[in-house]
Amino acid sequence: xxxDFSYVLKIIDRISGAIPYTLFIIVISGSFGILLAxxxxxxxxxxxxxxxxxxxxxxSFFRSTPPLIHIFLVYYGLPLILREFxxxxxxxxxxxxxxxxxxxxxxxxMSEYLRPAYLAVERGQHDAAxxxxxxxxxxxxxxxxxxxxxxxxxxxxxxxxxxxxxxxVLFVIGLTDIMGMAKKIxxxxxxxxxxxxxxxxxxxxxxxxxxxxKLCQLFEKKITIGNQTEKRVG
Amino acid sequence: xxxxxxxxxxAAALFAGVLSGCASNQNTGANASAAQSGAESSAAxxxxxxVALESGSKPLSxxxxxxxxVGYEVDVLKAVDELITDYDFNxxxxxxxxxxxxxxxxxxxxxxxxxxxxxxxxxxxxIPNAINGVSLINIYVNEDDDSIKSLDDLVGxxxxxxxxxxxxxxxxxxxxxxxxxxxxTITTGDGISVADRFKSVSDKEYDALVLPxxxxxxxxxxxxxxxxxxxTPPVKINGTYFALAKDQTDLSAKVEQAxxxxxxxxxxxxxxxxxxxxxxxxxxxx
Numbered sequence: 001x002x003x004d005f006s007y008v009l010k011i012i013d014r015i016s017g018a019i020p021y022t023l024f025i026i027v028i029s030g031s032f033g034i035l036l037a038x039x040x041x042x043x044x045x046x047x048x049x050x051x052x053x054x055x056x057x058x059x060s061f062f063r064s065t066p067p068l069i070h071i072f073l074v075y076y077g078l079p080l081i082l083r084e085f086x087x088x089x090x091x092x093x094x095x096x097x098x099x100x101x102x103x104x105x106x107x108x109x110m111s112e113y114l115r116p117a118y119l120a121v122e123r124g125q126h127d128a129a130x131x132x133x134x135x136x137x138x139x140x141x142x143x144x145x146x147x148x149x150x151x152x153x154x155x156x157x158x159x160x161x162x163x164x165x166x167x168x169v170l171f172v173i174g175l176t177d178i179m180g181m182a183k184k185i186x187x188x189x190x191x192x193x194x195x196x197x198x199x200x201x202x203x204x205x206x207x208x209x210x211x212x213x214k215l216c217q218l219f220e221k222k223i224t225i226g227n228q229t230e231k232r233v234g
Numbered sequence: 235x236x237x238x239x240x241x242x243x244x245a246a247a248l249f250a251g252v253l254s255g256c257a258s259n260q261n262t263g264a265n266a267s268a269a270q271s272g273a274e275s276s277a278a279x280x281x282x283x284x285v286a287l288e289s290g291s292k293p294l295s296x297x298x299x300x301x302x303x304v305g306y307e308v309d310v311l312k313a314v315d316e317l318i319t320d321y322d323f324n325x326x327x328x329x330x331x332x333x334x335x336x337x338x339x340x341x342x343x344x345x346x347x348x349x350x351x352x353x354x355x356x357x358x359x360x361i362p363n364a365i366n367g368v369s370l371i372n373i374y375v376n377e378d379d380d381s382i383k384s385l386d387d388l389v390g391x392x393x394x395x396x397x398x399x400x401x402x403x404x405x406x407x408x409x410x411x412x413x414x415x416x417x418x419t420i421t422t423g424d425g426i427s428v429a430d431r432f433k434s435v436s437d438k439e440y441d442a443l444v445l446p447x448x449x450x451x452x453x454x455x456x457x458x459x460x461x462x463x464x465x466t467p468p469v470k471i472n473g474t475y476f477a478l479a480k481d482q483t484d485l486s487a488k489v490e491q492a493x494x495x496x497x498x499x500x501x502x503x504x505x506x507x508x509x510x511x512x513x514x515x516x517x518x519x520x
Contacts, residue, residue, distance in 0.1 A: 075341075076332075090284060090341060171289070174289050183290050184289075184296070189429070194427050
C-alpha cells in the first residue's frame, strides 16, 4: 500500500478552495483577539475592582480548556443565555460564533503574553517619561510599547501559529475550513485514500503556518529596529 | 498615566463596540427574518425550525462536491417538510456529537443520523413512532464464498476487526454470550475506512465482515470493482428514527404522520433504492 502522490497533489488543489475562508477566520480572530488581550491585560495590570477578578476567571478558564469546547459552548450555549434575555440568536451565522469562540480563546492566551511584557519594562522608564512631561499615550507609544513588543512578540508569534491550527476544529459544527474540506473529501470517497487527504491537509497547514511565521518575523525585525532607534534617541 | 489607561480602555471599548456592532447587525437580521416569518405565520402559519443531520455520513447525509446537502435522510426530511405545511425545515449538517448537544440545548428541533430507538433516547427525546428508514446488519463475504449463511457460520472464520464498543462489536459479543459453546473470534481495530474493510474481504485477507448496510456498500463495490456480496437474509433489521426535543410534541406528531404516509406511498422504498441500491424498507415488518 503505497502513497499516491499524484492524488495528494490533486487533493491539495481541492482543499485549497477552503484556504480563503480559513485565512478570514484567522485574521478576524487574531486581530480582535489581540485587542481583547490588550484590554484584559490592562484590566489585570491596573487591578480594577470587580473587573480584575472577573478577568482572572476568564483568562484562567479559557486558557485551561480546548478550543473545541469553546466552540460548543459558544455555538450551543450562548443562544441559551441570550434566550433568557429575549434575544433569538439561533439564526446568527456560524462564522460569527466560531470567530467569537476563537477571539475569546486568543484574548485569554495573548493577554498572558502582553501582561508580563508590560511588567518587564522597568519602573524607571515610566518615571523618566513622566519626568519629561510625556502624556500617557505618547509614553505608551514612544517608551513602553517599543520595549514591550520585542519581549512579547516571540510569544505572540507562537500564538498566531497556534491559531492557524486551532481553526482545524471548525468542522465540528459543519463549517468547511481546511479540515472540514478534508473530512468532506474523505467521506465522499468512503475513505478510500484517507492518508493522502490528511497528508494534503498537513501540507496546506504547513504552508499557511510558514507564511504566518514569516510575516511575524518581518514584523519582528521592524519592531526591533524601531526599538534601537528609540534607544538612540533616548 | 491616565491617558494610557484611557487608551487601553478605548481599545477594549472599541473591541466590544465592534463585536456588539456585529451582533446587533446580525440581530436585526434575525429580527427581520423573525418579523418576516411572523408575517408569514399570520398568513399561512409557517414556523421555521432548525434540524440537524450528520455531516460526512455518506450516503445518509453529506455535502457533495458542489456543496449541496444530499443523502437519504436529507431526502426523507425534505419529503417530510413538503407534507407538513405549517413547519419549514432549515437543514444543518454537523458532527454527530454536535447534533445531540444542539438538540439538548434547543438549537435544533429535530435530529437524525441513522438513530436506533434506545431506552436512553426515548427518555431524553421525543421519538416519533414511525421509521424514517431501515438499517440492516449484513454479513459481507467474498463472492466465491457460499459457506457463510448466518452468524453461526462465522465460528472459526477470520473476521474483519470491528470498532471497539461499536454496535457490531456489541452484537457479536452478545452472540458469544448466548452461545458459550460456539465462539466467534472478535478482534478490534479503530479508524479503518469502510472501503478498506470491504477491500480486505475482496482480497481474501479476511473471510467475512459484519457491517450496517447504510455505509455505501453498493457504490464502493462498483467504484473499486470488488468481489464482495451481502449474505441474505440480513443478520439484524433495525428501524432508524428521527429524534425531537421534548417540547416539540406538535411537530413530533406531524413528523410521525408524515413518515407513515411516506412509507405507505412507497417514497421511503424509492429513496432507499436510490441511495442503497435496494429497498430496505420491506425487511421491516413492524
